[in-house]
Amino acid sequence: MRRIYSVLVENRAGVLSKVSGLFSRRNFNIESLVVGETADKSVSCMTIVSSGDERTIEQIEKQLNKKIDVIKVKTFKESLSINRELMLIKVKYNKENRRDIMENCEIMNASIVDMSKNLMVIQICDTSERIELFIEMLKSVSIVEIARTGTVALTKCKEQ
Amino acid sequence: MIGAEAIVKCLEKEKTEYVFGYSGVAIDPFWNKILDTNIKSVLIRTEQNAAHCASGYARISGKTGVCAVTSGPGATNLITGIATAYADSIPLVAITGQVNSDMIGSDVFQEADITGAVESFVKYSYLVRDVADIPRIFKEAFYIASTGRKGPVLIDIPFDIQNAEFPGKFVYPDTISMRTYKPTVKGNMVQIKKVIKEVEKAKKPIICVGGGVHLSNATKELREFAELNNVPVVSTMMGIGVMPTEHPLYFGMVGNNGQSYANKAMNESDLLLMVGARVADRAVNRPDLITENKVMVHIDVDPAEIGKNVGPTIPLVGDIKHIFQDFLAQDDHADDHSDWIATINEYKKTALSKAKKAAKKSKYVEPKEFITKLSNAMKNDAVYVADVGQNQMWSCAHHIVKNGRFITSGGMGTMGYSIPAALGAKLASPKKQVVAVTGDGAFQMSMMELATMRQYGVAVKIVVMKNGYLGMVREHQHFAYNDNYSMVELKGDPDLSLIAAAYGMGYAKVDGSSDLEKELKSFLSDDTSALMEVIVDPKALTK
Numbered sequence: 001m002r003r004i005y006s007v008l009v010e011n012r013a014g015v016l017s018k019v020s021g022l023f024s025r026r027n028f029n030i031e032s033l034v035v036g037e038t039a040d041k042s043v044s045c046m047t048i049v050s051s052g053d054e055r056t057i058e059q060i061e062k063q064l065n066k067k068i069d070v071i072k073v074k075t076f077k078e079s080l081s082i083n084r085e086l087m088l089i090k091v092k093y094n095k096e097n098r099r100d101i102m103e104n105c106e107i108m109n110a111s112i113v114d115m116s117k118n119l120m121v122i123q124i125c126d127t128s129e130r131i132e133l134f135i136e137m138l139k140s141v142s143i144v145e146i147a148r149t150g151t152v153a154l155t156k157c158k159e160q
Numbered sequence: 161m162i163g164a165e166a167i168v169k170c171l172e173k174e175k176t177e178y179v180f181g182y183s184g185v186a187i188d189p190f191w192n193k194i195l196d197t198n199i200k201s202v203l204i205r206t207e208q209n210a211a212h213c214a215s216g217y218a219r220i221s222g223k224t225g226v227c228a229v230t231s232g233p234g235a236t237n238l239i240t241g242i243a244t245a246y247a248d249s250i251p252l253v254a255i256t257g258q259v260n261s262d263m264i265g266s267d268v269f270q271e272a273d274i275t276g277a278v279e280s281f282v283k284y285s286y287l288v289r290d291v292a293d294i295p296r297i298f299k300e301a302f303y304i305a306s307t308g309r310k311g312p313v314l315i316d317i318p319f320d321i322q323n324a325e326f327p328g329k330f331v332y333p334d335t336i337s338m339r340t341y342k343p344t345v346k347g348n349m350v351q352i353k354k355v356i357k358e359v360e361k362a363k364k365p366i367i368c369v370g371g372g373v374h375l376s377n378a379t380k381e382l383r384e385f386a387e388l389n390n391v392p393v394v395s396t397m398m399g400i401g402v403m404p405t406e407h408p409l410y411f412g413m414v415g416n417n418g419q420s421y422a423n424k425a426m427n428e429s430d431l432l433l434m435v436g437a438r439v440a441d442r443a444v445n446r447p448d449l450i451t452e453n454k455v456m457v458h459i460d461v462d463p464a465e466i467g468k469n470v471g472p473t474i475p476l477v478g479d480i481k482h483i484f485q486d487f488l489a490q491d492d493h494a495d496d497h498s499d500w501i502a503t504i505n506e507y508k509k510t511a512l513s514k515a516k517k518a519a520k521k522s523k524y525v526e527p528k529e530f531i532t533k534l535s536n537a538m539k540n541d542a543v544y545v546a547d548v549g550q551n552q553m554w555s556c557a558h559h560i561v562k563n564g565r566f567i568t569s570g571g572m573g574t575m576g577y578s579i580p581a582a583l584g585a586k587l588a589s590p591k592k593q594v595v596a597v598t599g600d601g602a603f604q605m606s607m608m609e610l611a612t613m614r615q616y617g618v619a620v621k622i623v624v625m626k627n628g629y630l631g632m633v634r635e636h637q638h639f640a641y642n643d644n645y646s647m648v649e650l651k652g653d654p655d656l657s658l659i660a661a662a663y664g665m666g667y668a669k670v671d672g673s674s675d676l677e678k679e680l681k682s683f684l685s686d687d688t689s690a691l692m693e694v695i696v697d698p699k700a701l702t703k
Contacts, residue, residue, distance in 0.1 A: 025280045062464035068284045068341050
């Protein structure tokens with residue numbers, strides 16, 4: 001089972017290592033972890049995507065809550081949240097495939113943000129599944145580098 | 161006023177009586193300022209034992225133990241002691257000196273990232289960056305260490321911060337409010353009523369007590385509840401002493417090394433109240449099976465413990481003392497459970513009759529018999545500190561707790577715990593008799609503290625079960641590797657009579673030919689430190 005944990009923490013030095021250390025020490029899996037400030041500068045929000053059986057998922061939440069720098073933990077299924085990830089992907093192109101790449105970008109709502117004679121950087125912001133799909137679509141092109149942010153998520157408006 | 165004085169003031173406000181520790185330049189401003197107070201400092205002989213001393217002190221006094229060491233190797237030496245306290249949820253505040261703030265991260269002399277190193281063994285840690293934060297940090301540290309699920313908190317204080325001028329007037333906060341830390345104290349009333357209903361319904365109820373009962377100071381309430389409802393009690397290693405060993409409702413320790421009848425009773429019960437215990441591997445072999453055919457109530461102050469190893473039927477989070485006070489306030493009508501108690505007594509009788517009868521005369525002391533005789537000779541309210549190894553197993557199974565305490569390193573199983581912990585326990589309760597029981601392996605890990613005992617006149621009775629082996633592992637190799645021993649033989653053991661004499665302690669040696677009652681009586685007759693060497697068969701087994 002996959003779960004998204006939205007964890008509000010004190011915005012202090014060392015908190016990230018305390019939280020990530022918890023995952024490695026307790027043998028929990030991290031698929032992605034994103035940190036950023038919230039509207040309140042003293043609070044950061046960590047969005048952690050993890051997976052495991054039911055007991056593990058419950059333990060992750062409880063162990064996170066136990067950490068003294070953690071203010072609040074919200075857990076939700078992907079289906080109950082809006083989640084997005086940003087990817088920058090650098091590809092090599094030539095005359096033959098340029099058109100194809102641009103079409104793919106159009107279909108996937110991605111945009112070309114930088115270019116040279118034979119390289120381009122494409123930006124896409126979407127769910128992790130759609131990003132995977134986009135990478136798949138570009139497999140025929142030579143991919144030079146990929147940078148992904150990992151998922152950030154908020155619960156859907158209806159749920160609140 | 162400088163930072164070091166502020167630290168000492170904080171300790172005064174927390175009514176700290178003793179600080180156990182070791183010196184070093186990075187912590188020197190603190191040791192200098194402690195001279196101006198009534199707080200007593202105890203110079204131990206290696207840093208690990210500072211934490212063990214503070215742990216023994218905390219467990220007997222019920223207060224938070226305090227230790228302080230220097231930066232770098234001083235701090236890293238402390239880690240095993242901190243981890244030991246963490247595993248048993250013992251409230252400690254550990255203070256470490258640190259190199260100057262602007263040097264942190266540059267690998268200067270005696271620098272170690274101690275807050276990073278202890279992260280997984282502490283409840284929380286601080287690196288003090290501003291001298292003005294000292295009162296708040298200490299207030300929080302003592303609060304965190306001593307509430308909820310107790311545990312060690314580390315405060316790392318750079319040398320320059322200890323020497324920095326404290327700005328303005330020193331004010332120690334009276335109250336504390338942390339948005340991230342609000343431990344549950346009161347149990348949920350709906351759950352409490354549910355549990356009482358189950359107790360009324362149960363035909364074969366049992367309570368399994370863990371170390372949490374001691375930590376919550378709830379022994380009295382628990383005994384009262386068990387007696388009122390005629391519920392038999394078993395314990396984990398950490399829960400030994402919650403019930404007097406010879407209490408008619410008490411049936412010993414559970415687990416791999418426990419009593420067969422205790423395990424049998426727990427498995428056959430229809431209602432199990434797990435109180436302040438983790439349901440860890442040593443107590444419950446197959447946690448997945450423990451909930452079969454029974455209602456399991458898990459009572460713990462730490463919500464993360466509930467469901468960690470076993471999924472209970474009724475979870476109940478809160479402080480055990482409060483929860484049992486609430487239990488006692490309910491008007492419940494439980495059975496007398498006399499058939500059930502008789503059944504367990506029958507199991508006990510069968511198990512005990514199967515146990516081997518006293519061996520014939522041999523040149524060795526029979527360890528089980530010795531522990532029982534030692535218990536009988538001890539004072540009613542004595543503190544018994546067991547080390548780790550075969551001695552711990554013999555102690556758990558055969559020590560008879562009357563009205564005193566039994567303490568040991570249960571979770572971490574740290575060898576060498578008993579002597580420093582006994583030292584701390586004795587300082588916490590100087591009028592009580594304190595006996596440390598150890599093996600010849602663990603003794604050699606901690607015998608440097610005999611000097612500390614001597615320096616501060618701390619009278620601890622030390623029993624060394626000597627068999628010339630690391631017995632517990634030898635026993636494992638006996639079964640697992642068919643007596644093909646590796647790394648367990650303690651050749652070159654020191655002459656303990658000379659060790660005792662070197663530290664000015666009384667000494668006695670007993671073997672198979674000794675009159676144990678007489679020897680023990682004389683060994684325990686006064687309040688001075690003494691060492692008893694007990695010659696045990698190297699082949700003796702705990703099972």
